Each structure stands twice: as structure tokens, then as C-alpha cells.
Amino acid sequence: MVKTVAETLLRILEFLTPTLEIQEITVRAIQKQGISKARARWAIPGESSNSDDNLTRKVKVRILKGTTYSDDAEVRPQQKAQFASNLTNEAExxxxxxxxxxxxxxxxxxxxxxxxxxxxxxxxxxxxxxxxxxxxxxxxxxxxxxxxxxxxxxxxxxxxxxxxxxxxxxxxxxxxxxxxxxxxxxxxxxxxxxxxxxxxxxxxxxxxxxxxxxxxxxxxxxxxxxxxxxxxxxxxxxxxxxxxxxFPITPLAPESELLQSLHPKRKTHVMSILNVTPDSFSDGGANRPTDLDALKHTIQSHIAAGATIIDVGGQSSRPNAPDVTAEEEIARILPAIELIKALPEAKHVSISIDTYRASVAEAAIEAGAHIINDISAGSLDPDMLPTIARLGCTYIMMHMRGSPATMQNPENTAYPDDLVFTVATELLVRLDAAQQAGIRRWRIILDPGIGFAKTVEQNAELLGRFSELRNHEELRTYPWLVGTSRKGFIGKLTGVEDVRDRVEGTAATVTAAVAAGAEIVRVHDVKEMVRVVKMADAMYRRGRRGGDAQSSSPSSSSSSSSSSSSVCDTHCSENDQQEGQTQIEEEEEEKGKGKGKERNNCVP
Missing domain, CATH: 3.30.70.560 (7,8-Dihydro-6-hydroxymethylpterin-pyrophosphokinase HPPK)
Structure with missing residues (x-):
């Protein structure tokens, strides 16, 4: 087995370029957040080393902590797929x-x-x-x-x-x-x-x-x-x-408000859960895709209650849920998408699809959905990340290990190097894969994966320490979704077996998520949780630094030579933002604020 970064890099080079005579290899290894990084340089035979035209080739490798590579022939093609794209020409x-x-x-x-x-x-x-x-x-x-x-x-x-x-x-x-x-x-x-x-x-x-x-x-x-x-x-x-x-922005639906991350006065989005499955853990069979009248009524009730995003699921992700074909999953979700698109009151509502399959994601976006909510962050379907990049839609990446069938196995719930540290590290690996696939940074929303590959105690710990994860140096500018609604750990900790009676426990977790900085909460009990979110926003989104944000200035207020004191109190649609007619601007003009020269945040 190959045990060192240098050995691993050498084997990869030998595999990628079997005719290459490596004259020199220089490795620089860095340990940061559980990831080893290495660089190597080598020369091409036949090129004059004294020539100015000689191109030194280099490869960059990122290796997960503890990873080893063998000489097994079945392993080698995976290395080619993973590292060949990193070969670069130093003339660039x-x-x-x-x-x-x-x-x-x-x-x-x-x-x-x-x-x-x-x-x-x-x-x-x-x-x-x-x-x-x-x-x-x-x-x-x-x-x-x-x-x-x-x-x-x-x-x-x-x-x-x-x-x-x-x-x-x-x-x-x-x-x-x-x-x-x-x-x-x-x-x-x-x-x-x-x-x-x-x-x-x-x-x-x-x-x-x-x-x-x-x-x-x-x-x-x-x-x-x-x-x-x-x-x-x-x-x-x-x-x-x-x-x-x-502050960073993330597009949702074209007519929806832009999501503002970290803004101290941002309003939390409520994502309602619309499962069109017969076997979801909480509401399986409640919304049959064949009963369009009942489905329409459910959708209208979610919107009337205050949901700004509707998350449609065509396959259960509960532990050990039976698998369904992609065709069946598509057949389940398309009627719901069509119903939402046809409702006038849904004009400003974003449609999210809960799937880990690329073919389902593509069919959903083509039908009019706006967001793909992937519990696997692209790890269960190798076509998912390239498909999302090509579709250009907003993508929710959740932390999970294994699959719904294996995620609660002991090996997938072991976090010996600290829970928050490990979740952050593993999310960074998936983010790196998304970036390499061509997914734009501003199209990504993160999810800590409460209830997935975590024990009851770990779920409680992760939620209690969510502000650490949310404000991680390399993750803090991403928007975050937290989904705790009716989950098993709430039932275990409160002694409530009936999932429909876990409203109070869910309310506590939703409040904790808002306080720690979540931009979106995913819920079953829409009316009740919208009220909880309004209260939590009133307490924790008051325009001052707290557990959720590291900033106090407006995301929409660029600055010039002096910082503006204006704060955007509402999310603004594209049209509102273009015209600059947000409520907060009008309020500030009345108060005589924001008269200084403003800085335009045109580029990073």
C-alpha cells in the first residue's frame, strides 16, 4: 500500500503519464482541516531544460486524511478521473x-x-x-x-x-x-x-x-x-x-427575493415539505400525485401559511427506505411542479426538488423547478454535479455519509476527530468537487445534515454547535439550510413517538437554527413554524451582531469612501432592487440616513 503523500503523488504521475521519465519530483505537503495537499514538478523528455520554451509540468493533488492508494487495477481508473483534470501547463x-x-x-x-x-x-x-x-x-x-x-x-x-x-x-x-x-x-x-x-x-x-x-x-x-x-x-x-x-446573495426563483446571507436583518426563509411519496417517515401517502385536487389544496395552504420555498420529494430518504426508479420518481414530482407553476399565488415561490439523481434533477428543472436539494451533495450519482453545472440552477448540498440504507451504520456515525470539524472538512471536499465540476459559488446552499449519518446525541450536539459550523472560516459566506422537522432525535429526546406530535420539539430546533444563523428552515408544520420563525427573527435578526451573523452592515449597501449606515430590512426581488425601491431605503431617506457617498460592490 502507498502510505505517504509523496508516494501517492508519484504513483498518480506514473499512471497518468506512463511514458514520462520523471527527472525530479518535489513535494510540498500541507495538513489543513484534515486534507493533505501536495504539488509536484517534473520535466518532459526531449525538451531542452535550458530553453525558455521548456514547459515545466505540474500536478496538484488533494488527499483526504488517512487515505491510501494500492496497485489494484480497479483503483487506478478512479485516480485518472479524479486527478487528470488537475494537470496544468505552467505557461498558463x-x-x-x-x-x-x-x-x-x-x-x-x-x-x-x-x-x-x-x-x-x-x-x-x-x-x-x-x-x-x-x-x-x-x-x-x-x-x-x-x-x-x-x-x-x-x-x-x-x-x-x-x-x-x-x-x-x-x-x-x-x-x-x-x-x-x-x-x-x-x-x-x-x-x-x-x-x-x-x-x-x-x-x-x-x-x-x-x-x-x-x-x-x-x-x-x-x-x-x-x-x-x-x-x-x-x-x-x-x-x-x-x-x-x-453580504453575499443567492438567486432562488427568477421572481423570488434574492437570498441574503449573513445580513443581520435578513428574514429567514421557510421551506415547506411536500412529499409525494407513499412511504416518507412523517407524511407518507398524504399527498398522492394522482389526487390533483388534494395536492393543489395542500400547496395553496403552504403558500397561504407563509412558505417561500416548496420542497417536493418523490423518494423517501428515511433509513432503509425502499428504492424507486428514476422514472417513478419523475412521475411523482412532475404533477406537483406543474400545479405550483400554474398557481398565481405561487409567482414568488421557489420550487425545490429533493433528489440525489441527475436525471430527476434535469427533468425537474426542465419542468420549471428552480432548486435541487441533494442529500448526498453529489456523492450518490456521479452525473449530478456536472448536470447541476450545466443546468445552472441553485443547488443545496447536504452533509451525509453512505446512502439512506447505510448512513446509520456504526462506521458512518463515527466522528473521532470532533463532530463539527469533520462535518466542515467533509463539506469542503464536496464543495471542491462542485467547483471543479463548474458549479458557480453563488449557486450553492449548504445543509449540515441533521438526522443523516448521526446519532441522537450527535444531532443535538451539531444543532447546539451549529453557529461554529455556520461561521467556519471557509464556509461562512454560504447560505445555510437546516432541516430538523419531526425527526427521530426529537422524538427520542422528548419521548414523543407520533411524528405529528413533535411540533414543540421542532419549534425549539427551528429557533436554535435561526439564532445560530440559518437562512432557510425546512418544515412540515408550515403555519406553526412560520410563526416560530417570525418570533425568532424578531429576537435574533435585529441588525446587531449576535450568534447568527458576523456583520452589521447591509448586504445591499455598497460603500464608497465611507460606510453607509443603511440596512436592507427586507428581501428584494430583482425588479425591486433594480428600481431601488426597497422599504428600508424609503425609511432611511425619511430619517436622513445613507446620504454619504456609497461604494458599489461591483466585483470582488
């Missing part, structure tokens, strides 16, 4: 591209630009940042911006890259009327490797980036700028030494 350079839009469907425009970048043979998106909504910075009489950044690998020169990005802007119909005025898409080169360029046409690093929180915050990392000798993180701290003035 990394560029940071700022993404911005304040006309039309802003998120759609940014995603269309990313798709053009990804589809170009000379460009490759390595990672994307969160998106932020901001007020205009230089020219005030225009709509709010949505901004972010992406990291791109390319062998184009800086000027060639500029030409390519401008061609993408033209394809997307950008028309420049005034400098720094409204635009449906804006693509700027922020940095290109460590190049410093100053010409009439191009300045790198971008000359205005250090005054823009909306660029520095999404980008925020320890990348050191050659022009200043300081890291991006240091510049951000100097620009905004206190609380951030902007």
Missing part, C-alpha cells in the same frame, strides 16, 4: 476577472458571461466568488449592481485577454452610454499573474480596485500584489476596518 497565467451588472436580469447576465468564458478554448474558470448586491459608486442615478469575481487560467496575453472579454461584452449586448454608467455586463481584468502594466488601454492591477470593497471582499485572499507588496486581505482590512458593508 491566472487572472482575476471582475463581474458586474445592473441592468435586466443581473445574475443571468453574469452567468452568461461566465458561460462564454468557460466555453472559450483559451480560458478556464478555476473558481468563482460569492455575488454581492451593491449601490452604484461613481454615478448615483442608476440601479443597484450585482458583483463578483472569477479566477481564470489562460495562456492569452493580457491584451489578448482584454480583447476576448470585450468581445464577450459585445456578444451580450453591452452598450456604453456614459463612463461608469448602467451596463448589463461589465468584465474587468483586476490582476494578471504578478504583471504590472500601464498603457493607455490597459492598467494592471486595475487602477481603482483598492478603493472598491465590492472587488476586494469577494476576492479576499492572501494573494500579494506586486504593485503594493500587500495582500488583498490586508487592503480590504484597511479599506473597511470594521464590519462589512455588503
Amino acid at each position: 497565467s491566472y487572472a482575476i476577472i471582475a463581474l458586474g451588472s445592473n441592468l435586466g436580469h443581473r445574475v443571468d447576465s453574469i452567468e452568461a458571461a461566465c458561460n462564454l468564458i468557460s466555453g472559450d478554448p483559451d480560458l478556464r474558470i478555476i473558481s468563482t466568488s460569492p455575488l454581492y448586491e451593491t449601490r452604484p459608486m461613481y454615478y448615483d442615478d442608476q440601479g443597484r449592481f450585482v458583483n463578483g469575481v472569477c479566477k481564470v487560467a489562460t495562456d492569452l496575453s493580457p491584451v489578448q485577454l482584454l480583447d476576448r472579454l470585450q468581445s464577450f461584452e459585445n456578444v451580450l449586448g453591452r452598450v456604453k452610454l456614459i463612463d461608469k454608467g448602467p451596463r448589463n455586463i461589465d468584465l474587468d481584468i483586476i490582476t494578471y499573474a504578478q504583471h504590472v502594466i500601464s498603457t493607455e488601454r490597459l492598467t494592471i492591477p486595475h487602477k481603482l480596485m483598492l478603493e472598491r470593497e465590492f472587488v476586494l471582499r469577494p476576492w479576499c485572499e492572501n494573494f500579494k500584489l506586486a504593485s503594493t507588496g500587500q495582500s488583498v486581505s490586508q487592503h480590504l482590512q484597511q479599506l473597511v476596518p470594521g464590519e462589512p458593508s455588503m
Whole structure:
């Protein structure tokens, strides 16, 4: 067996390039949060090592703590699939591209630009940042911006890259009327490797980036700028030494409110559970897809009670639930999707589909659903992550081990290295896989997986320590969903066997989730839990730092030279945000607030 990072890396290189004569291998191993990272360099035979044209090849490997690799032939193809995509050419350079839009469907425009970048043979998106909504910075009489950044690998020169990005802007119909005025898409080169360029046409690093929180915050990392000798993180701290003035956003349905993560006055979304299954643990058989009148009545009652998201499930995920075919699952969920889409009162409601199958996800999105809620985070179907990337929908990734049939086995409920630490580490691995598959950062929602691969005590501990997980350094800018409704651990801890009588226990867990920072709670008893959430929001979402948030400024308030004191008290739809007619703005104008110059959060 291969036991060390160096040995593992060497075996992978030998497998990927069997004719390669490795002249030198240098390994740098880093242990961080249970993951070993390693890098290696080697030379290609036949190329002059003294030539400037000689390309040093490199591979990056991430290895889970304790993982070993054998010489078994059945294992090797898996290594090829996992690591071949990481082979890179050192002639490539990394560029940071700022993404911005304040006309039309802003998120759609940014995603269309990313798709053009990804589809170009000379460009490759390595990672994307969160998106932020901001007020205009230089020219005030225009709509709010949505901004972010992406990291791109390319062998184009800086000027060639500029030409390519401008061609993408033209394809997307950008028309420049005034400098720094409204635009449906804006693509700027922020940095290109460590190049410093100053010409009439191009300045790198971008000359205005250090005054823009909306660029520095999404980008925020320890990348050191050659022009200043300081890291991006240091510049951000100097620009905004206190609380951030902007917060990440996540799109749900086109007509739904944008979800704002971490905003101290955000309102918690209530996701209602609509199981169209005969065998779900709590409500199996209650909503038959063939009884359309009863199903319609249930949907209408959920909306009237205050649900903003409806989660439709066509297969039970309870322990040891019998499997059904993808065709049967699709046949169960499609009538519910069609009913919701046809209801006028559901115009602003997001439709989520609870499935771990790629084919079901695709059929659901094509039928009009907006979100895929995957209990396996892509681990049960190898086609799921690439399918989600292609569909471009919002994706909920839950922590789980094994499958519904095996998740409660002892090996899947063992957390010797600390429960919260391990859940965070394993979620990071799935997030890395999602990023590599091409899923945009702003399309991901996380779920700690209460009730999945955890004992009664572990569920209680994870919920009690959820604020630690929610505010984990590498996870805190993601929105979080918590689903505890009627689950078995509540019954065990309260002594209530009938799942329908677990309302009080569920209410306690929902309150705890809101207090710790959840953006969405998933519930069966919609009317009761909407009331609980309203009370919890009143207590814990008061615009001051508490257990749930690390910030006190508005996500929609970008800043300029001075931070704005305005706070967005409501979620805003695309149209509301474009017109800037949110309730909080009107209230602040009446109070004389927010008169200072605002910073536009156009890019990270």
C-alpha cells in the first residue's frame, strides 16, 4: 500500500503519464482541516531544460486524511478521473476577472458571461466568488449592481485577454452610454499573474480596485500584489476596518427575493415539505400525485401559511427506505411542479426538488423547478454535479455519509476527530468537487445534515454547535439550510413517538437554527413554524451582531469612501432592487440616513 503523500503523488504521475521519465519530483505537503495537499514538478523528455520554451509540468493533488492508494487495477481508473483534470501547463497565467451588472436580469447576465468564458478554448474558470448586491459608486442615478469575481487560467496575453472579454461584452449586448454608467455586463481584468502594466488601454492591477470593497471582499485572499507588496486581505482590512458593508446573495426563483446571507436583518426563509411519496417517515401517502385536487389544496395552504420555498420529494430518504426508479420518481414530482407553476399565488415561490439523481434533477428543472436539494451533495450519482453545472440552477448540498440504507451504520456515525470539524472538512471536499465540476459559488446552499449519518446525541450536539459550523472560516459566506422537522432525535429526546406530535420539539430546533444563523428552515408544520420563525427573527435578526451573523452592515449597501449606515430590512426581488425601491431605503431617506457617498460592490 502507498502510505505517504509523496508516494501517492508519484504513483498518480506514473499512471497518468506512463511514458514520462520523471527527472525530479518535489513535494510540498500541507495538513489543513484534515486534507493533505501536495504539488509536484517534473520535466518532459526531449525538451531542452535550458530553453525558455521548456514547459515545466505540474500536478496538484488533494488527499483526504488517512487515505491510501494500492496497485489494484480497479483503483487506478478512479485516480485518472479524479486527478487528470488537475494537470496544468505552467505557461498558463491566472487572472482575476471582475463581474458586474445592473441592468435586466443581473445574475443571468453574469452567468452568461461566465458561460462564454468557460466555453472559450483559451480560458478556464478555476473558481468563482460569492455575488454581492451593491449601490452604484461613481454615478448615483442608476440601479443597484450585482458583483463578483472569477479566477481564470489562460495562456492569452493580457491584451489578448482584454480583447476576448470585450468581445464577450459585445456578444451580450453591452452598450456604453456614459463612463461608469448602467451596463448589463461589465468584465474587468483586476490582476494578471504578478504583471504590472500601464498603457493607455490597459492598467494592471486595475487602477481603482483598492478603493472598491465590492472587488476586494469577494476576492479576499492572501494573494500579494506586486504593485503594493500587500495582500488583498490586508487592503480590504484597511479599506473597511470594521464590519462589512455588503453580504453575499443567492438567486432562488427568477421572481423570488434574492437570498441574503449573513445580513443581520435578513428574514429567514421557510421551506415547506411536500412529499409525494407513499412511504416518507412523517407524511407518507398524504399527498398522492394522482389526487390533483388534494395536492393543489395542500400547496395553496403552504403558500397561504407563509412558505417561500416548496420542497417536493418523490423518494423517501428515511433509513432503509425502499428504492424507486428514476422514472417513478419523475412521475411523482412532475404533477406537483406543474400545479405550483400554474398557481398565481405561487409567482414568488421557489420550487425545490429533493433528489440525489441527475436525471430527476434535469427533468425537474426542465419542468420549471428552480432548486435541487441533494442529500448526498453529489456523492450518490456521479452525473449530478456536472448536470447541476450545466443546468445552472441553485443547488443545496447536504452533509451525509453512505446512502439512506447505510448512513446509520456504526462506521458512518463515527466522528473521532470532533463532530463539527469533520462535518466542515467533509463539506469542503464536496464543495471542491462542485467547483471543479463548474458549479458557480453563488449557486450553492449548504445543509449540515441533521438526522443523516448521526446519532441522537450527535444531532443535538451539531444543532447546539451549529453557529461554529455556520461561521467556519471557509464556509461562512454560504447560505445555510437546516432541516430538523419531526425527526427521530426529537422524538427520542422528548419521548414523543407520533411524528405529528413533535411540533414543540421542532419549534425549539427551528429557533436554535435561526439564532445560530440559518437562512432557510425546512418544515412540515408550515403555519406553526412560520410563526416560530417570525418570533425568532424578531429576537435574533435585529441588525446587531449576535450568534447568527458576523456583520452589521447591509448586504445591499455598497460603500464608497465611507460606510453607509443603511440596512436592507427586507428581501428584494430583482425588479425591486433594480428600481431601488426597497422599504428600508424609503425609511432611511425619511430619517436622513445613507446620504454619504456609497461604494458599489461591483466585483470582488
